[in-house]
Amino acid sequence: METFYDVAVIGGGIIGSSIAYYLAKEKVSTVVFDSGQIGSKTTSAAAGMLGAHSECDDLEVFYPFARRSQQSYSILEQELKELTGIDIRRTSGGIYKLAFNEKEKQDLGQLCGLKTVEWQDARYIKQMEPAITNEIVGAAYIEEDVHVLPQAVCRGFSQGAQMFGAAIHEYTQVNDIQKNGSTYLVKTQTGNFEVQHVIIASGVWSHSFFQSLGLENRIVPVKGECLSVWREGIRLQHTLFHEHCYIVPRNDGTLVIGATMVENDWSETPTIGGIGQMIAKAKTMLPAIKGMKAASFWAGLRPQTFDGKPYIGFHPEDDGILFATGHFRNGILLAPATGQMIRDLILQREVNENWVEAFKIDRKSHVLV
Amino acid sequence: METFYDVAVIGGGIIGSSIAYYLAKEKVSTVVFDSGQIGSKTTSAAAGMLGAHSECDDLEVFYPFARRSQQSYSILEQELKELTGIDIRRTSGGIYKLAFNEKEKQDLGQLCGLKTVEWQDARYIKQMEPAITNEIVGAAYIEEDVHVLPQAVCRGFSQGAQMFGAAIHEYTQVNDIQKNGSTYLVKTQTGNFEVQHVIIASGVWSHSFFQSLGLENRIVPVKGECLSVWREGIRLQHTLFHEHCYIVPRNDGTLVIGATMVENDWSETPTIGGIGQMIAKAKTMLPAIKGMKAASFWAGLRPQTFDGKPYIGFHPEDDGILFATGHFRNGILLAPATGQMIRDLILQREVNENWVEAFKIDRKSHVLV
Amino acid sequence: METFYDVAVIGGGIIGSSIAYYLAKEKVSTVVFDSGQIGSKTTSAAAGMLGAHSECDDLEVFYPFARRSQQSYSILEQELKELTGIDIRRTSGGIYKLAFNEKEKQDLGQLCGLKTVEWQDARYIKQMEPAITNEIVGAAYIEEDVHVLPQAVCRGFSQGAQMFGAAIHEYTQVNDIQKNGSTYLVKTQTGNFEVQHVIIASGVWSHSFFQSLGLENRIVPVKGECLSVWREGIRLQHTLFHEHCYIVPRNDGTLVIGATMVENDWSETPTIGGIGQMIAKAKTMLPAIKGMKAASFWAGLRPQTFDGKPYIGFHPEDDGILFATGHFRNGILLAPATGQMIRDLILQREVNENWVEAFKIDRKSHVLV
Amino acid sequence: METFYDVAVIGGGIIGSSIAYYLAKEKVSTVVFDSGQIGSKTTSAAAGMLGAHSECDDLEVFYPFARRSQQSYSILEQELKELTGIDIRRTSGGIYKLAFNEKEKQDLGQLCGLKTVEWQDARYIKQMEPAITNEIVGAAYIEEDVHVLPQAVCRGFSQGAQMFGAAIHEYTQVNDIQKNGSTYLVKTQTGNFEVQHVIIASGVWSHSFFQSLGLENRIVPVKGECLSVWREGIRLQHTLFHEHCYIVPRNDGTLVIGATMVENDWSETPTIGGIGQMIAKAKTMLPAIKGMKAASFWAGLRPQTFDGKPYIGFHPEDDGILFATGHFRNGILLAPATGQMIRDLILQREVNENWVEAFKIDRKSHVLV
């Protein structure tokens, strides 16, 4: 077994896999470690919305970064299909961010100022989506916030990385990282690996690496519970979104209903209380949903940071170690841009200064852009 | 392939399998046909309560028949384990039929008159089951209404019947039954079988045989939706029961929550509306349940008759044909007694006259005992 | 509930759903009945190859019919996505029909005569598919024999039909068809329906309708067992095919390995003997497969006729009744052309005479074209 | 959240859960941490045989320890059912260790010397188990090597421990253990816990704790792949065992077929090569098995030590830390005795000296008893 690499990526979720993909594509010798199966943790729980607008809470940093990432997906779709044979299931349709009253309509005002977002009133929407509730006054329509199948993207990145020469070690937990002169020893169950750079992309479990590497940063899990149903009779063409909840029409004939927000809960199975909540919420958006057949349920842990922005960048005191984690509600959306940014940092290419600042590891609360 | 038998049983649910078991045990040559896998329809959806008391709506007919059946289970448990190696998972504990107010307490009055039933007040119950809701005033406690694992019973009956010489044909739908002189031709996909007696035990699908055999009787499906959760932390020792809903503690560590009542719905998958209802109901009985982890969900079709009692007996004009169906909410409970009664009818042994009358095919509404 | 329709289709597999789609698109009032869930029987078991060439055993009838159907898929892909939001997962790549020796190479000679088929020798193939066995001498390469996801196609047809106004009744078994003057009564559990035309598209279960409608035709089940694995490391771009077995690379990252041929077995679950066989066979084509992770296994029943061709056409003595069944190994491939042909027969449009002759219900053995 | 305990157990597999059970029963304040769900790793993969004789390779140490553990199960069965409501599914029947030729018969000689083991010749065995292969010359029959359902035992221990007051933290990985004066800090994602004793019971993953605690001991995973089938028609009353492979009749109507031995493979999903091997092997013991229906497949990692014996005892230089791991093929069998031994070590009760020596952490190769 080879044990020398330029870069070790710890975590094979969508973030780690994207990083490996973009690095391997540039011929950087890369190894990925995952405790279990690639993409089987938070990534596999996600709905897959690319909510550059619908999740946007900040036009200066989040939006341009998210947009860039969102746009990368149109290239990736083709690229990964050709390279790996995997279809990432990008689906047109876009999102309706619903307003149930004037207050909510006003809250959508700023969003509707963007030229990629359009306010539509209830009457018009009912024509497009006859099954939607009568209770809305209208919605912000965002055509470009389409969605993908997160596990397919992750698998695509990972297999693509392999085709470009990366090594993927599943079922290989990293227990420790040790400085070893100018290199690092990555200690795993299956042996030690010597590398130039280590990238922590372990999702919510990155937490322990911050600690063991002498940092105070915290990643807090925010559990999200989902269920899916078989769409019947009606055709839903758009994702419906209201107060952090959504109904996403997948192109296999199911609707995904998500997701609760349970802070500090590390368990990865849904409670029936959570499922009950989601059902109640979904009925307010799409009353007919209550008659649809249940397909499955699941849960996942969003990696949350103190300011809701990811950590992407170098360890403040050790430039052989990088972090790429804390993507909270938007890791699917942000995966391509994160992979590209890490690649550029490693290859010392130019990186947008705003992003470096906003995502750096030792930013302080007041850095909140 | 052998094609002559004394008795053909159409349906390998718990009712048909029980019949085959008791017949084969008496050396009657028996063949069972099932459209699919043994026990995979309504039987597999049942909670498995043996509610001789908790489901009792009539002390003259239902109760003695149900009691006899319930008592058979204690023998069966041992018998089937020895014969087939299958454990039917009979579980002690009994049922609490809850009263949330004085009115409900009064309604339980008659039941509590039975010497096998005991009224217990809230305080006492809370000692036994600390996790139960504070909202109850008390409950009827029925120690003997224990439960079994329905699929295990059905599989036990079916393998037992095989060991006694019966033939079991899975994936073999019966399309037609034809009189053929003094015998019957049972027509299936895989060929015709000639038999002396035909027993219709096809659950909710028996309906079409009534029709094709010239009878007006109707079997109406009443869909029931269930879910199960992993019991954690708390120990629930008794089944909780209120207004047709219940929480059953299985001895594998799960709780079964059931079940909705949706008339005339033939679909065998739960809707999320139904699941939502069950979650809401379960919380009123056992508040802590909302934090438990979801395990699975399913649905099944109860075969309902006009008066809620099963049809067990001869075709009014054709004594080579018998029916054993329509067991509605109580087919698991009633399976042993039904199998024994059909055996006795075929072997011309004595059968309790009340039962013959109450369950006969051509009873009229006013027969309602 | 509406109970009058122009056309009743019995069976909601890919064949019945295709028929409903093409009829409803022409505004014919149509109702579909299925005993269970749409597409959950043989259709859901299929690999989904569109083997117009690889399955071709007759250039005069099968080939042109199959080609037409295959070509329809390129239009359908777009059409169904727009109409229903469902992606049928059509995958490029094509098939390698392998030859392990000179004899097998010769046997592929006629096939390679077609201009859509090309002989490639082992060396060239190894460049394209490095993981393929070294034991081959070459293969017939058929670029256009791509594949689709059968359940997705079926669901697409069915939802499309609904959007064009058809009614779909799941969990509704048809028990009998009765002539009723100039119309027909379709008798189901949930009531009777009166229609002008009845189309039997019940797959392997069509058998009983031939019988009850006075015909001798036989449909024999040929069970096929499959398994799937997670493709790892290697990239397989083409379906591999040898002696009725194949390895199909799905675009979700799995490989489907199929399928045994077990005549007259009606059971729909695979035996471990069958699974063992498939594993052994797959290793001869793709040695590395033995190290891949098992994903799932299943089985389905191919509806076989005496001459391997489907029955598509009118009941010989009753032109209100049509059959569309017996598609054996090729129902996915042939679904669009079958739906179109039934539509044309009903609307009295012109239909290719060869096809009418070859597929007619009362053809004799010597009709074997 | 409470954060002080007497004992922290790292790992909630059957070993850790047994330890917690026996400690909590003695009112020792105990906390268990598991990275995921209790019992969901190696424990859930085991067949559950209590092979005190069939797995015995050493009469002096292994046998008495294993026998004691085996005998504890008869008490535990009742105890856990009453305390927790969980049935551990202990099944009578015993094991046939098959000999296919005279050589193999001789190899069983020593085993047959034990008074709990009996040689039976082929003819006799065929009467008991008519479905067994004709190829055997006989078998060693071990009535007391019955089996249990491993996950049920583990769940029973864990819930029992909770009822005696232990705290169970699922989804809580322990990242580090630090000496803290006279106590230890157990560092987890969810915070630090301060304890008097730490017990490493992390199965195959214990490996990394040996390393981080300054020891050289190695735990090597030996992956085992299994599948299960639905037993049909035939009745198998005994476990069949030959060359590390076995067929175990569970009392739910399935047969478990196990298990391959793949050293140094950390992946927890079976390959199809492994499944193929198991099918081939099972057919040699029970030919009819090839016609049985596949139920499911899975894999798990046995924790192997250099001499095949577990590590149970104190850290050589730190008597606040104990290990209980490396149970290889026999963790289910040995769980009760291991739990009792750890309890006795902690409570400074007397412990069999042979066991202390044989299982101690710093034993050397030559200690091989």
Ligand SMILES: Cc1cc2nc3c(=O)[nH]c(=O)nc-3n(C[C@H](O)[C@H](O)[C@H](O)COP(=O)(O)OP(=O)(O)OC[C@H]3O[C@@H](n4cnc5c(N)ncnc54)[C@H](O)[C@@H]3O)c2cc1C
């Ligand atoms: C219900 C839900 C819905 C969501 N919906 C969306 C959405 O619609 N759009 C969107 O953009 N985002 C969504 N998200 C958020 C998104 O899922 C996450 O931001 C993203 O998956 C994070 O990816 P990751 O690679 O950082 O984490 P993960 O997918 O969790 O990957 C981390 C990996 O690291 C591995 N690992 C951990 N520790 C170690 C170690 N010590 N050694 C080796 N490997 C290790 C783990 O096994 C894991 O595979 C959703 C999340 C949830 C829960």
Ligand SMILES: Cc1cc2nc3c(=O)[nH]c(=O)nc-3n(C[C@H](O)[C@H](O)[C@H](O)COP(=O)(O)OP(=O)(O)OC[C@H]3O[C@@H](n4cnc5c(N)ncnc54)[C@H](O)[C@@H]3O)c2cc1C
């Ligand atoms: C949610 C739920 C909870 C329940 N809980 C309880 C409970 O706690 N206690 C209790 O006593 N009862 C309970 N019941 C009721 C109980 O499940 C039924 O009364 C019982 O299962 C009926 O058994 P059956 O054999 O008649 O029907 P089924 O189990 O449906 O068996 C009928 C069989 O006939 C076969 N069949 C149908 N047509 C044909 C044909 N033409 N040819 C061949 N085979 C055919 C079917 O494939 C099927 O396997 C519950 C039911 C539900 C839905």
Ligand SMILES: Cc1cc2nc3c(=O)[nH]c(=O)nc-3n(C[C@H](O)[C@H](O)[C@H](O)COP(=O)(O)OP(=O)(O)OC[C@H]3O[C@@H](n4cnc5c(N)ncnc54)[C@H](O)[C@@H]3O)c2cc1C
């Ligand atoms: C392992 C395997 C691999 C295959 N691979 C391919 C492939 O790669 N390419 C290809 O072209 N073909 C393939 N096939 C063949 C293909 O699957 C079949 O030809 C096709 O699915 C037949 O479709 P159908 O609609 O006729 O049957 P089905 O899908 O079986 O549909 C018939 C429907 O009728 C319903 N039904 C039956 N009786 C009644 C009744 N009385 N009332 C109401 N409803 C009823 C059933 O519930 C069912 O849903 C494969 C088949 C198998 C088994």
Ligand SMILES: Cc1cc2nc3c(=O)[nH]c(=O)nc-3n(C[C@H](O)[C@H](O)[C@H](O)COP(=O)(O)OP(=O)(O)OC[C@H]3O[C@@H](n4cnc5c(N)ncnc54)[C@H](O)[C@@H]3O)c2cc1C
């Ligand atoms: C196919 C197969 C068949 C077998 N059959 C038998 C049999 O018939 N009879 C028999 O006696 N034995 C059998 N065995 C062996 C038996 O399964 C094992 O010996 C036993 O399960 C080991 O139990 P454990 O508790 O040590 O390990 P596990 O069950 O693996 O439990 C260890 C636990 O530790 C947790 N963990 C790991 N690291 C950490 C951490 N850092 N922090 C917190 N938690 C952590 C894990 O999540 C896991 O739950 C079989 C094994 C296999 C694979």
